[in-house]
Amino acid sequence: MRGTGYLRQRYRAILSTTGFVLILCAGMMLTPLLALLVWPGELLQAWAFVVPAVVTGAAGLIGWRLLRPRSDVVLTVQEGGVIVLLSWVIACLLHALPFMALSGLNFTQAVFESVSGWTTTGLSVVDVTKASHVILLWRSILQFAGGAGLAIIMLSAITGPTGPAVGVAEGRDQLVPHVQQSAKLVMMIYSGYGVVGTVALRWAGMNWFDAINHCLPAISTGGFSTRVESIAYWDSAVIEAVIIVLMILGNLNFVTAYLLLRGKLRAVVRNGEVRLMAVLIPVSALLTFLLTCRGLYPTTGKAIRVAIFDTISALTTTGFSTVGYGNWNGFGWLVLIVLMLIGGGTCSTAGGIKQYRVYLLYKSLVWELRRWLLPRTAVMENAVWEAERQVFVNDTRLRQIGTFVFLYLATYIVGSAILTACGYGLKESLFEYASAIGDVGLSCGITSPSAPTGALWDMTVGMFLGRLEFFVILASTAKLARDAWSMAKPAREVA
Amino acid sequence: MASNLFIVVVGCGRLGSHLANRLSRAGHGVVVIDRDEQAFRNLSAEYSGFRVEGDATELAVLKQAKVDQADLVIATTRDDNVNLMVTQVARAAFSVSRVLARVFEPTRKPIYRRLGIESICPTSVAAELFLESMAATRSLEDSA
Amino acid sequence: MKVLIVGGGKPVYFLCRTFLAKGHEVTVINRDQQECVQMARRLKVTVVHGDGSDQRILEEAGAHGADAVLAITPNDQDNLAICQLASLQFQVPRAVALVNDPDNEAVFQKLGVAAFSTTRTIASLIEQRTALDEITNLIPAAEGKVNITEVRLPADSPVAGKSLRDLALPAHSLIAVILRNGQALVPRGDTQLQVGDRIVLITLPVNHGQALKAITGEES
Numbered sequence: 001m002r003g004t005g006y007l008r009q010r011y012r013a014i015l016s017t018t019g020f021v022l023i024l025c026a027g028m029m030l031t032p033l034l035a036l037l038v039w040p041g042e043l044l045q046a047w048a049f050v051v052p053a054v055v056t057g058a059a060g061l062i063g064w065r066l067l068r069p070r071s072d073v074v075l076t077v078q079e080g081g082v083i084v085l086l087s088w089v090i091a092c093l094l095h096a097l098p099f100m101a102l103s104g105l106n107f108t109q110a111v112f113e114s115v116s117g118w119t120t121t122g123l124s125v126v127d128v129t130k131a132s133h134v135i136l137l138w139r140s141i142l143q144f145a146g147g148a149g150l151a152i153i154m155l156s157a158i159t160g161p162t163g164p165a166v167g168v169a170e171g172r173d174q175l176v177p178h179v180q181q182s183a184k185l186v187m188m189i190y191s192g193y194g195v196v197g198t199v200a201l202r203w204a205g206m207n208w209f210d211a212i213n214h215c216l217p218a219i220s221t222g223g224f225s226t227r228v229e230s231i232a233y234w235d236s237a238v239i240e241a242v243i244i245v246l247m248i249l250g251n252l253n254f255v256t257a258y259l260l261l262r263g264k265l266r267a268v269v270r271n272g273e274v275r276l277m278a279v280l281i282p283v284s285a286l287l288t289f290l291l292t293c294r295g296l297y298p299t300t301g302k303a304i305r306v307a308i309f310d311t312i313s314a315l316t317t318t319g320f321s322t323v324g325y326g327n328w329n330g331f332g333w334l335v336l337i338v339l340m341l342i343g344g345g346t347c348s349t350a351g352g353i354k355q356y357r358v359y360l361l362y363k364s365l366v367w368e369l370r371r372w373l374l375p376r377t378a379v380m381e382n383a384v385w386e387a388e389r390q391v392f393v394n395d396t397r398l399r400q401i402g403t404f405v406f407l408y409l410a411t412y413i414v415g416s417a418i419l420t421a422c423g424y425g426l427k428e429s430l431f432e433y434a435s436a437i438g439d440v441g442l443s444c445g446i447t448s449p450s451a452p453t454g455a456l457w458d459m460t461v462g463m464f465l466g467r468l469e470f471f472v473i474l475a476s477t478a479k480l481a482r483d484a485w486s487m488a489k490p491a492r493e494v495a
Numbered sequence: 496m497a498s499n500l501f502i503v504v505v506g507c508g509r510l511g512s513h514l515a516n517r518l519s520r521a522g523h524g525v526v527v528i529d530r531d532e533q534a535f536r537n538l539s540a541e542y543s544g545f546r547v548e549g550d551a552t553e554l555a556v557l558k559q560a561k562v563d564q565a566d567l568v569i570a571t572t573r574d575d576n577v578n579l580m581v582t583q584v585a586r587a588a589f590s591v592s593r594v595l596a597r598v599f600e601p602t603r604k605p606i607y608r609r610l611g612i613e614s615i616c617p618t619s620v621a622a623e624l625f626l627e628s629m630a631a632t633r634s635l636e637d638s639a
Numbered sequence: 640m641k642v643l644i645v646g647g648g649k650p651v652y653f654l655c656r657t658f659l660a661k662g663h664e665v666t667v668i669n670r671d672q673q674e675c676v677q678m679a680r681r682l683k684v685t686v687v688h689g690d691g692s693d694q695r696i697l698e699e700a701g702a703h704g705a706d707a708v709l710a711i712t713p714n715d716q717d718n719l720a721i722c723q724l725a726s727l728q729f730q731v732p733r734a735v736a737l738v739n740d741p742d743n744e745a746v747f748q749k750l751g752v753a754a755f756s757t758t759r760t761i762a763s764l765i766e767q768r769t770a771l772d773e774i775t776n777l778i779p780a781a782e783g784k785v786n787i788t789e790v791r792l793p794a795d796s797p798v799a800g801k802s803l804r805d806l807a808l809p810a811h812s813l814i815a816v817i818l819r820n821g822q823a824l825v826p827r828g829d830t831q832l833q834v835g836d837r838i839v840l841i842t843l844p845v846n847h848g849q850a851l852k853a854i855t856g857e858e859s
Contacts, residue, residue: 074541164543177524179543181499389559552716554742576692579723580716588746602694609727 004487011483013073014082017154017161019063021087024153025094026057028145032138038209039133048101049134056094080165081476087150088468092118095142099126102135109449112456117142119467120349122223122319122441123432123459125449129228133209139224140216146467147220147250147349148190155183169476171469173347173387175258186254189261193219197246204238214320218246220349223319223441231309231320237301240309243320248277251316251344253356255387270385272359273345277315280342284311284335292332297323310442314339317351319441325431326444333427336442340434341412351439351466353408357401360384364398407470411462412437418458419446436462498522503565505529505551505581506572510597510617512537514569519544526560551581554588563589570596575603582612640664641704643731645691645721646711647674654711655682666700692720694728702729710736715743722752786847787815790854792836797856804828811843812850 029049036043075083096114099105105113109125116123120143128136145153151167164179174182197215202208210226217224227233231240249257256274259267268274289307297303306323313320314336325333343352367382374380383390415437419429424446432446436459446455465473500523504515507529516539519525525544528551529535535546549556551572562568568585570578575598582594598607598614607614640663644651647669655678658665665684668691669675679686689696691710702708708725710718718736725734735753738744747754792799798806803814803826817826818837824830832838842850 074539076540163541165540174543174545177501177526177544178499178519178522180522181524182543552714552743553740554746555740574716576714576716576720580719583719583750584743584746587749600693606694606724606727610723 016067022060029053075165080169085476118146120222121439123447143222144216219250221250221318251350253345273355317440500566507534511571643705707733809849
């Protein structure tokens with residue numbers, strides 16, 4: 001089978017898998033209806049979920065079954081990337097519908113909210129005081145799903161397509177030597193966090209509904225809240241402490257979390273990201289307290305709490321806040337922006353450049369200095385600890401990281417520039433865009449229902465790119481474009 | 496065969512990689528050990544197990560591959576002696592319940608049997624199949 | 640004694656010379672043609688060219704009549720195969736394998752093959768030579784179940800000037816030999832310990848620390 005015929009066969013497989021994912025997305029839309037058990041008064045809202053779910057579910061089912069390849073096709077990583085791209089775009093668009101129907105958002109705003117959910121960002125244009133319980137629950141579910149990622153969800157299903165392609169494209173490491181077992185394990189750990197976290201928050205003083213709706217966004221490092229003031233609403237050190245634990249857990253690489261659960265403390269302590277966090281969190285919290293918060297709040301205790309909570313929220317890219325930032329000085333703003341850019345752990349639910357890359361770049365500097373001091377002909381092999389073994393870092397890896405960081409920062413600058421073009425101040429634009437591209441969710445005020453369309457789309461794109469590993473999106477878009485053009489070409493060359 | 500076993504395959508040449516691909520596809524957790532990093536290219540896109548680069552005659556490498564947790568160890572390197580050693584070490588030091596070794600040299604089979612190692616000799620197997628095929632053709636010709 | 644050695648290089652060459660000097664009969668199996676030629680020229684040994692882990696080669700080299708087989712190739716797996724063949728197939732009374740990876744020493748013993756690791760021995764010999772501390776661990780014996788340590792008696796030792804009989808050494812320890820002024824003497828109950836003596840101490844691990852403390856007066 002030559003040329004376009006071969007491509008068509010591959011795309012049948014790709015679209016078939018995408019169809020399966022659509023079914024899962026449709027199923028997801030029915031889950032917030034659980035809230036109707038407690039608040040049956042909102043029953044009328046169900047149609048906004050049920051109708052799209054049924055339609056998409058049917059379309060997905062047809063696509064999956066009809067296009068399913070006759071023999072078993074193994075997907076390559078590049079094809080996995082296309083599936084990731086298509087699925088995420090479709091899911092984000094689809095899941096925007098309830099917002100349009102029920103929260104009175106226009107298309108731009110609804111897509112913004114949906115993307116903010118899936119990418120576990122947490123920037124919101126919804127008025128939570130007027131939102132129904134169903135919608136609030138839906139937002140939390142979006143973040144929970146986004147944190148897991150489509151690969152994990154797909155592989156945890158009892159039946160359906162399998163193979164490592166989609167997981168690798170989404171940037172997932174494996175916990176155990178089989179991709180399906182690994183996915184199920186991640187799901188179990190993640191769900192475990194959810195159950196324990198919800199109970200803990202209830203115990204700390206929230207009611208059940210708030211507990212679930214803050215636990216899910218915490219472990220997915222999302223940051224949606226049912227309250228306008230976010231965590232400030234409770235002003236409780238205990239609640240803040242519980243959420244801090246959940247945020248840190250959610251931002252840990254799942255492989256590291258798995259090691260922790262198995263008691264392999266030595267491997268955890270050697271881990272570069274853990275070490276980076278162990279330095280960054282105390283240092284930034286201390287500096288923020290001393291140079292920013294100390295004079296701002298009525299009690300020293302409150303100042304300490306704010307310094308700790310909000311810096312951790314920024315680094316883990318969660319986005320819960322305990323105060324507004326209008327009265328913070330420049331230093332405080334800078335600390336938050338830097339932490340948001342650095343971001344969380346790789347293969348976790350967090351965003352940003354990712355701690356592993358920053359850690360490697362820092363190590364690379366140390367190695368360069370060391371090499372300078374060694375004899376010219378000495379041979380140096382540089383290693384870091386990944387999971388339980390030493391990995392030798394070669395220049396290719398560092399080059400890829402360098403390119404990624406460049407791309408990230410370039411996008412950041414462009415995105416911020418667009419915001420300033422929309423009329424916002426420099427400080428605010430830099431802050432808000434760092435929050436968007438890093439999938440954080442802390443806001444200084446730019447994000448609101450009255451924000452201009454251009455600004456919202458600018459941030460939507462930033463959030464999307466930030467979640468899905470730039471390269472994958474760019475490369476998959478290129479592949480998709482090229483393949484579409486190939487397949488659309490008339491067959492005159494064959495004759 | 497039970498599902499979801501943990502299998503360690505030593506050697507990622509043609510046989511090793513083929514086995515690893517099939518086993519991973521079938522749902523088992525697989526770890527492949529090979530001295531040469533290039534050998535891992537033989538693994539297909541569907542392989543979702545782990546790869547360990549190292550010499551399997553070193554205890555540390557076997558430990559890294561978690562042989563102590565393995566249900567089955569298959570030795571498929573080109574060197575009969577390596578296969579023999581790895582399977583014996585797996586059983587003696589790591590108490591692996593089932594071990595399989597490839598042995599090329601047919602005369603070594605009795606030794607393997609003496610030591611209680613289950614082995615597959617491609618040479619003998621191929622020879623048998625060739626002979627059967629020849630016998631079949633000859634009988635076809637005879638009856639024709 | 641008829642000794643069969645599989646391997647090559649300098650270690651095997653000097654080993655052959657030692658065995659020959661003691662009057663044993665030596666046969667060497669080696670895979671490399673050039674090396675075989677060299678050895679045949681320089682030593683009065685029978686040299687067989689081939690793979691020592693191959694039954695037929697072992698047979699040709701006279702394994703049936705050998706009293707000992709030493710496997711000293713650079714590959715642990717070959718050494719294992721050679722020794723197992725020698726004991727199972729040829730019933731050679733003593734088959735010893737060199738292990739390059741010290742961790743394999745224990746595993747080989749488990750599989751019934753006598754093994755030794757040069758790495759550990761060489762390391763401790765070098766340590767002796769560079770004797771930076773007063774305390775040096777000598778050749779490990781009996782798989783680490785016995786410690787043989789050399790201790791130089793410091794000036795402030797609590798036992799300097801005491802006789803062996805009056806020493807309060809803990810159980811499971813023994814002063815085997817005293818090296819004084821280049822002379823080795825085996826002490827008796829009335830031998831007095833002097834500052835500067837090098838004491839060879841044999842202990843079981845359980846009381847090793849206490850014994851050292853008793854002699855040097857320091858926590859080790």
